[in-house]
Amino acid sequence: MADELMRLLWGPHPQPRRGPRPALSLDGIARAGIGIADSEGLAALSMQRVAELLGKTKMSLYRYVPGKAELVALMVETAITAPPEPSAGDWRSRLTDWSQALFQVFARHPWLLDATVGPRLMGPKETAWTERALTALDGKDLTGSERLDAVVLLSSHVRGIAQHSRASGAKGAEAQLIAALDSVLREHGDDYPSLRTAMTSAAEGRDQALTFGVERILDGLEALIARRVAQRPRG
Structure with a gap:
């Protein structure tokens, strides 16, 4: 199955070997699954539901996608889209834009929070998101491992805020x-005087948690980079 998933995500995509001329496409199948997950959540997804939505039998769907796990992987690759082009600003602004764009992806497709956990094979578009963030830190006196950890830290913060946003049931439940x-x-x-003071202040600037966290993470990276530069041998 791992080899089949590799082919589905990275190609090449051979046509089904048996039966009539293909009536479906991987993109069409993935988008049908995305429609179900967007409206009802990932738990509602099944090969049967997708087949019915496409007006086909479940067995005909298996000629293109071997199972639900592979279907979800295709859906992730389709839904996440390509990462944003890097801005003309410095590394901080580029990572800020990256974080905001990633949050918007999760906001459009909340089921991605469930589908992108644990060890798994990523597709080209999802891999490109990591590449884009790492590129912003090129030449910044960080090791490869540290740059990867920085990207994980940023994406974890984005995921955490997106999880909170989803769990709150949008604005209504949180407001209540x-x-x-x-x-x-x-x-x-x-x-609880400290909590009362904090809540009073928070009422004037809610929905800033994403930006606040990203800025603090970048502050820490900037401090580390500055320390590394100061420690360079002179001469």
Whole structure:
């Protein structure tokens, strides 16, 4: 199955060896699956559902995709799209833009948060996201391992904020929770003065967690880079 998945994601894509002329495409199959996952979540996805949506039998679908795991991998590669082109700014602005763009991908397709965990083979587009972020750190006195760790740290922060956004059920449920907490703090705020102060301040600048976290991560990287530069032998 690993070899088959490699071919599906990276090519070449041979046509089915048996039966009539192909009536489906990998892209069409992936987009049908994406439609189901976008509207109902990844748990609702099945080969049967995709086949029905395409007006085909489940057995005919297996001529193109060997199973659900491979279908999900194709969906990820299709949904994630290509990474944004690097901006003309410095490495910080490029990584900031990268993080914002990745968050938007998760916002458009929340099921990607479930489909992109654990050891797995990535496709060309998803791999290009890592490449684009690593390129922003070229020549910055960081080892290859440190650059990879920096990308993992940024993507983990983005994923965490996206997970929170999904779990809150968009703005309605989160607003209700905040209102309930405000009510609790009005009555018991003297027992939690720091939380009350923080919540009062947060009410004036909510939805900034993504940017705040990215900036703090980049601040740490900048400090490390500056320290490495200062430690260079002179002469």
